[in-house]
Amino acid sequence: xxxxxxxxxxxxxxxxxxxxxxxxxxxxxxxxxxxxxxxxxxxxxxxxxxxxxxxxxxxxxxxxxxxxxxxxxxxxxxxxxxxxxxxxxxxxxxxxxxxxxxxxxxxxxxxxxxxxxxxxxxxxxxxxxxxxxxxxxxxxxxxxxxxxxxxxxxxxxxxxxxxxxxxxxxxxxxxxxxxxxxxxxxxxxxxxxxxxxxxxxxxxxxxxxxxxxxxxxxxxxxxxxxxxxxxxxxxxxxxxxxxxxxxxxxxxxxxxxxxxxxxxxxxxxxxxxxxxxxxxxxxxxxxxxxxxxxxxxxxxxxxxxxxxxxxxxxxxxxxxxxxxxxxxxxxxxxxxxxxxxxxxxxxxxxxxxxxxxxxxxxxxxxxxxxxxxxxxxxxxxxxxxxxxxxxxxxxxxxxxxxxxxxxxxxxxxxxxxxxxxxxxxxxxxxxxxxxxxxxxxxxxxxxxxxxxxxxxxxxxxxxxxxxxxxxxxxxxxxxxxxxxxxxxxxxxxxxxx
Numbered sequence: 001x002x003x004x005x006x007x008x009x010x011x012x013x014x015x016x017x018x019x020x021x022x023x024x025x026x027x028x029x030x031x032x033x034x035x036x037x038x039x040x041x042x043x044x045x046x047x048x049x050x051x052x053x054x055x056x057x058x059x060x061x062x063x064x065x066x067x068x069x070x071x072x073x074x075x076x077x078x079x080x081x082x083x084x085x086x087x088x089x090x091x092x093x094x095x096x097x098x099x100x101x102x103x104x105x106x107x108x109x110x111x112x113x114x115x116x117x118x119x120x121x122x123x124x125x126x127x128x129x130x131x132x133x134x135x136x137x138x139x140x141x142x143x144x145x146x147x148x149x150x151x152x153x154x155x156x157x158x159x160x161x162x163x164x165x166x167x168x169x170x171x172x173x174x175x176x177x178x179x180x181x182x183x184x185x186x187x188x189x190x191x192x193x194x195x196x197x198x199x200x201x202x203x204x205x206x207x208x209x210x211x212x213x214x215x216x217x218x219x220x221x222x223x224x225x226x227x228x229x230x231x232x233x234x235x236x237x238x239x240x241x242x243x244x245x246x247x248x249x250x251x252x253x254x255x256x257x258x259x260x261x262x263x264x265x266x267x268x269x270x271x272x273x274x275x276x277x278x279x280x281x282x283x284x285x286x287x288x289x290x291x292x293x294x295x296x297x298x299x300x301x302x303x304x305x306x307x308x309x310x311x312x313x314x315x316x317x318x319x320x321x322x323x324x325x326x327x328x329x330x331x332x333x334x335x336x337x338x339x340x341x342x343x344x345x346x347x348x349x350x351x352x353x354x355x356x357x358x359x360x361x362x363x364x365x366x367x368x369x370x371x372x373x374x375x376x377x378x379x380x381x382x383x384x385x386x387x388x389x390x391x392x393x394x395x396x397x398x399x400x401x402x403x404x405x406x407x408x409x410x411x412x413x414x415x416x417x418x419x420x421x422x423x424x425x426x427x428x429x430x431x432x433x434x435x436x437x438x439x440x441x442x443x444x445x446x447x448x449x450x451x452x453x454x455x456x457x458x459x460x461x462x463x464x465x466x467x468x469x470x471x472x473x474x475x476x477x478x479x480x481x482x483x484x485x486x487x488x489x490x491x492x493x494x495x496x497x
Contacts, residue, residue, distance in 0.1 A: 001266065002273040003297055004061070004160065005290045008280055010047045015287040017051060018477035019434045020294025023059035025092060027279060028083065031064045031076060045085040052087045063092040065114040073098060080105050092137065103132055110134040112160065120146065122153035129157050136160065137275065140167065144269045144329045151270025158272040163259040164289055165277025167327060167335070168195070197232045255339045258324035260296050260313055267300065284349035287479060288319045291434060311437045320345040346487045350423045353431070353478040354416035357467055362414055369405040369454025376403040404456040406449050406469060416451070417468045423448060423482065424459045433478040446470040
């Protein structure tokens with residue numbers, strides 16, 4: 001089975017490939033349901049081409065999965081030349097109105113039907129196959145038994161199914177609530193994720209006072225009356241009516257899908273591609289989830305043992321997530337279970353580790369470090385004794401002002417480092433990579449060094465050019481993570497949404 005991972009930008013595409021995806025799916029500006037993802041634009045096709053060359057054999061799928069209005073089809077036609085610069089293997093579409101255009105302009109690219117088309121039966125699959133689709137991304141409301149029936153009926157069509165990530169409470173993700181509450185249409189890529197908001201239920205007090213609250217039947221009557229109002233936590237004074245009928249509530253926040261323990265069932269059902277949701281998720285999420293499913297698939301295929309895969313699968317708990325469910329695959333009631341709170345993790349991505357510093361660049365940085373330290377000492381020695389004493393006292397208080405050169409260490413390695421969160425020296429950090437599960441580096445096993453001055457640093461964050469000097473060998477694609485200081489186990493954090 002193919003492992004298909006999300007890529008909201010070029011950086012995430014690189015990590016998806018590096019951490020084990022057979023294919024990745026991207027979106028292009030204006031034509032994807034994940035408008036708020038970085039997506040791809042300008043001359044990024046050059047970087048994508050380079051990645052495809054580096055990771056030979058990896059596939060690239062492009063989501064053109066919005067519902068197109070006429071003016072958007074006009075815009076699509078105007079951008080055809082730009083799209084042709086990308087090495088696209090398949091287009092993911094829901095609107096069959098653009099199918100003839102894609103077939104004409106991209107004769108070598110496959111057509112994959114988006115899950116937004118809600119295809120959940122064999123007759124629909126046959127119809128889409130007849131008009132040129134090679135793969136069906138099945139609606140999320142389908143069961144594994146139904147998937148097997150479709151595969152038995154249409155064995156020569158590829159079937160793709162979601163296995164991990166956020167679930168949408170709307171049918172096949174075709175949500176109207178976002179447009180209703182915020183004017184941002186999910187079908188045009190502007191979903192505001194209103195199903196995740198924190199609502200409290202209120203009432204029209206004038207009317208509810210006429211009803212006896214002690215009667216359970218009357219409580220249900222209230223829910224069905226339309227008198228209940230929602231007020232979102234961070235939108236005080238904005239009220240929305242809530243109507244409940246047939247034992248359901250229209251506004252719900254579903255659990256996250258997790259099927260990593262059930263991949264054998266997908267294989268037996270005839271699924272050809274396993275899809276991970278998350279083009280708007282972080283680099284860390286893409287890397288860690290992709291890696292976990294890669295190892296699980298490798299174990300299923302006998303390439304590694306179940307025991308070897310286990311620690312990588314366990315790492316899913318260290319990735320931002322909500323409570324999990326198996327969705328509709330076994331029992332549709334599982335998909336009805338809801339949860340509250342934001343997606344969360346005890347770890348935060350602290351830095352991306354780049355290439356190893358060449359020996360020439362290392363020596364140059366070392367010499368610069370020594371030069372600056374010698375200059376510092378020289379200036380210090382020139383000072384009047386009382387001034388020097390004052391300066392030393394100041395440096396003792398303000399350690400960030402210290403001029404400390406790094407020392408050459410036998411067996412240590414130096415790597416470029418792009419910080420994305422605060423990293424403080426004298427703490428434990430963790431490395432994760434495509435080749436090993438995790439390595440904890442103690443405070444005396446690594447150093448932060450300025451890539452400009454060669455001097456040791458006490459901390460870095462986003463925007464600080466630096467290198468990591470460590471006793472560990474770090475393969476391509478290594479990430480550095482730290483414990484999130486604001487995380488409290490079991491406590492739902494306010495994300496400031």
